[in-house]
């Protein structure tokens with residue numbers, strides 16, 4: 236009863252809107268949004284009335300409404316510090332684009348572009364023309380096309396080559412990439428019949444030959460990106476498989492997954508088969524991703540035989556899976572960087588991060604540790620420590636990279652969880668990894684120490700966890 240009487244003193248919506256504190260919010264969010272937020276705050280107060288005498292005035296209600304609008308207005312896709320140690324982190328958006336790609340994308344967003352328009356003839360052009368020649372040049376393939384991502388590229392290639400027919404694949408290559416990408420499921424959706432050959436650890440040429448026949452649509456080879464079978468193993472390589480496919484008169488589709496256009500050992504990484512090598516070995520079509528080792532936007536490529544690419548382009552699915560002008564612009568700009576391999580690591584952020592040496596990261600960690608310790612809540616200890624980064628996205632899963640990081644430990648486990656949550660709540664969220672009773676911040680992907688420390692200075696007052 237007392238509460239209800241007290242609520243009568245609650246300011247009316249108009250009074251809150253007229254409060255000085257509402258001014259900036261009205262400018263930023265507009266009258267309709269602010270009015271709705273004020274009503275919401277008033278309803279919240281009515282639903283759970285405070286003690287008599289603690290009723291907020293118009294300014295306090297305005298401040299609460301403004302705070303809620305501010306929080307809601309913040310992008311959920313804002314930049315984070317990826318200190319997880321996984322460079323191509325699928326959940327954090329994989330590759331970081333090169334400046335040239337960013338500029339090209341911005342231009343394509345802002346202006347009309349000749350997306351499907353041939354500037355020489357004034358006639359209709361093709362969207363793929365922006366990357367076709369580049370891809371041919373960089374991979375040695377006869378022709379190329381590009382779609383939404385590599386999962387789409389595989390789906391489209393399988394459906395085009397093998398709809399209603401058999402797709403022959405080794406039992407050792409029926410991978411799950413994560414999420415819903417499992418090769419047998421994709422094959423079913425592509426309309427091909429999965430014919431497994433060999434065993435988990437060993438598949439021989441005779442296993443493929445035994446099942447090839449009039450019902451065969453294609454042979455599929457899949458790069459086992461995210462795991463490796465070791466020990467008593469046998470696999471039919473791309474070259475030998477191409478010969479078997481040619482003999483039987485069926486196409487070979489090689490899904491390289493990450494796929495790289497350059498020899499990564501040049502940048503201190505383990506060697507991966509390049510797309511050019513897969514093409515030269517005789518695969519009829521090769522599929523790979525745009526945002527894994529290639530370092531571009533999300534995309535999936537299909538390169539290979541001209542007649543098969545033409546068939547893919549006639550498939551109605553192609554239209555459903557095509558790229559927009561923004562990504563196409565970024566992709567073409569990324570591919571152009573590959574024409575100058577000597578300066579690739581300088582220009583391609585993902586490659587630059589992957590190629591960073593442990594000594595450089597160690598110096599960074601030792602420099603940052605004391606400054607970080609001062610910004611963290613009391614009770615949290617910080618030490619520089621050696622760690623290992625991963626390439627991520629299934630590329631070279633066993634070849635971790637020596638790195639350095641900061642090990643944050645707390646007296647109690649729950650303090651550590653709270654610290655991790657507080658770091659995630661920063662203006663620019665900091666994402667590390669909880670491991671061995673500590674929060675590890677791998678510094679491989681940290682390129683702006685000053686921005687990192689400024690961001691952390693927002694931590695102190697609100698989130699004392701010790």
Ligand SMILES: *Cc1c(COP(=O)(O)O)cnc(C)c1O
Nearest residue numbers: 384385386458460492493524629
């Ligand atoms: C990553 C991967 C895919 C899926 O590629 P996305 O670009 O993520 O769609 C398919 N096949 C293999 C072997 C992969 O590694």
